[in-house]
């Protein structure tokens with residue numbers, strides 16, 4: 201998962217002026233140590249094995265990425281273009 205954060209840092213560097221310091225700090229907080237804490241919470245509540253799940257208001261997508269590990273398909277929506285585009289790049 202360290203590789204995932206390296207990828208995200210590159211995504212930020214490539215469009216640095218779009219991200220506020222708050223965004224960068226938040227992304228660091230959610231992704232820099234891997235997403236295991238999100239994955240384990242999802243298993244804990246048995247949010248697993250779904251055919252299609254929705255992450256409405258996905259933000260930068262840490263829950264979407266974790267949900268996708270344990271469910272067949274995840275639909276992620278967010279009205280904030282920067283957030284949804286960042287997630288699109290993270291999973292590509």
Ligand SMILES: C[S@@+](CC[C@H](N)C(=O)[O-])C[C@H]1O[C@@H](n2cnc3c(N)ncnc32)[C@H](O)[C@@H]1O
Pocket residue numbers: 256257258259260261263277278279280283
């Ligand atoms: C508090 S953030 C949570 C983001 C993410 N789920 C997380 O846990 O980090 C709320 C998110 O909901 C999005 N949002 C706001 N209004 C929305 C709406 N009507 N439908 C879907 N998402 C919305 C915002 O753009 C923002 O990314």
